[in-house]
Amino acid sequence: MDNYCFTSTRLGFRNWLPGDITAMAAINANPEVMRYFPATQDREQTAAFIDRMQKLYAARGFCYFAVETLAEKEWIGFIGLAWQEYDAPFTPCVDMGWRLKPEAWGKGYATEGAKRCLHFAFNDLGLQQVIATAPLVNRKSIRVMEQIGMKPLLQFKHPALLAHPELELCVAYSIGPA
Template sequence: MEYHTERLILRQWKQSDLEPFAALNANPEVMRYFPKIRTREESDEMVKTIEQRIAENGWGFWAVEEKSSGAFIGFVGLNIPGYELPFSPVIEIGWRLDNAFWGKGYAPEAAHKALEIGFEQFAMKEIVAFTALDNIPSQRVMEKIGMQRGEEFDHPLLDEGHPLRRHIVYRIANLK
């Protein structure tokens, strides 16, 4: 199953996505608000897990393709976090795009579609997003897709004193 927006395609992953995804995961600018960059092996492993979840559930962190060029630009989609959060259980919406494609409104465009799929096709009741308090670009995406700013919390996987530990959660409810 593929989903189309005006400029993008959300789809299952392909073999040819592995290389550009690894490059993006090794790019310190893209990974600025994450504790570390990822090796090729870790990146490939992540894709394997994501692919399986999409195959099992029909939803997940979809690969995003730019229609005009056919380029793989990153992922946007829905996921169940693999660790306990103060507000678990939740379904999160998340995004990670190659910086060559930032600033075009692609993340909000794809995220809108992901919310629509989650709410209309899979009857999800609520979707959250969370990010490091300093990650303003990501919070801008949350605002643009109509999410409400919630509370701050400490990320459970980051130690005290870690510069990215403080996080913020945003929420959006299914009004149907």
């Protein structure tokens, strides 16, 4: 039986399970996946992330959802929403993010999933705005933001990336209900 919170055409979105730690840890340990982050993450950091997502889901009804393909029931990573409170002109806010394993890249999953999460954010949760951020050098994520209709809000230096000059300059995009 599927335990999806919702689905899109090809994807199922669900809360995290303990069995997801190994697969997510493999993604977080991949230098290519994590090239726009300060470092890769180990299993312990991944478990803490999943725990944080489970708590966020319990508290607010959303998180960066674990995502599977519907046809193959293959776990591919996460796409979803998170509450952010770091020091920036647009926080606190609901942020959208995604991280997929390389085998899932180039298939339109991030765009499809992000569109479905926006529908969930505005129609189910009643949110008035969703933000997405990325280092300015991460053109692929910025392209997804543009494809789903988000508009540039501002450039900023991300407080968590100040020790990483190649990543610290970020862009924030925003979107509200249609």
